[in-house]
């Protein structure tokens with residue numbers, strides 16, 4: 450049992466007792482049986498148990514039904530205007546729900562038990578229903594922006610009113626919690642930024658938005674405000690422990706100090722920056738911020754920006770990038786990356802009092818890794834093996850709040866066959882409504898033609 454408690458203890462031959470949604474006690478299997486006789490057991494002998502992992506930035510709508518459709522050789526902006534805008538514009542409520550089901554079930558099967566939803570344009574209540582159906586713990590938010598004449602733009606007070614509706618509908622305490630969720634970038638007026646931060650503080654909920662995955666946000670802020678983005682946001686009083694920024698790749702030295710000084714959190718999605726060619730290997734300083742005590746979590750971003758929903762693969766990449774970009778193998782490795790995926794990620798999303806480690810009193814979000822799988826044979830150091838050797842494919846069982854949601858690699862909460870057919874039909878209809886034809890660089894040849 451890799452507890453991720455304050456001493457980072459790995460309990461060999463241990464057992465965990467669960468009552469309701471919480472962890473009751475840890476100890477030897479014998480002692481647990483004597484204390485709680487007759488309790489049903491999940492046999493995890495030969496396995497490795499970890500806390501459920503945290504994905505701090507995940508798009509659950511927009512991309513899932515167009516997965517691996519957006520080409521990986523587009524110019525910046527083309528994926529937004531040629532793909533994201535028409536896709537979101539054509540999304541029905543049913544599309545948002547099935548997209549969220551797909552996202553949540555795949556995440557759970559990879560051992561991710563908590564998702565911070567990155568923002569849904571049209572139907573946040575339906576997206577929340579999909580997340581709840583799968584049984585994942587998640588935030589939910591509705592996107593808005595109030596500058597430029599772009600699609601879906603609305604005045605700041607209208608955007609804020611929509612945020613309030615989501616917070617009212619999904620109060621703190623449940624598995625699905627409303628967060629203040631802006632698009633960010635340079636798509637919000639100062640008034641909207643300040644209103645959103647005030648709302649998050651007043652309601653004691655998290656707030657999340659994008660900033661500076663590329664050089665374009667710094668350039669836009671400098672043109673509009675004369676300041677770098679985080680300097681400007683600090684000036685507005687928007688930063689603080691309530692705020693989780695997605696990306697923060699292109700930062701100046703001063704912006705790094707501002708993030709650390711204000712205790713603002715960051716969701717680091719390394720696969721996305723590589724997939725989109727955004728410069729993380731030259732610019733990213735997430736490991737440095739983490740090493741200085743910064744609140745940094747991992748994310749998987751979107752089904753066309755990093756594509757896979759496996760936080761262990763993000764962890765491996767975070768560790769590899771940290772070592773390679775400094776040409777220094779002596780720092781930030783598997784242990785730090787797995788902290789980012791669990792207890793330090795939980796702290797970054799403001800939930801370390803409830804999740805992120807296996808300790809009595811915490812929610813029973815647990816992952817059983819099948820350590821009989823080839824990636825685990827023979828057994829070595831658990832952190833090295835989790836991050837460098839294994840990935841989500843060796844996850845066997847998953848519990849969220851004591852409820853078994855994955856067993857033997859199969860999701861118990863939804864009929865995955867049915868969802869697969871439903872998603873294929875919804876994807877084809879969505880692309881047609883959005884007027885998008887998926888380009889194939891390699892010609893697709895009908896097999897019948899080969900027979901002629």
Ligand SMILES: [Zn+2]
Pocket residue numbers: 506508567659695750751
């Ligand atoms: Zn995003």
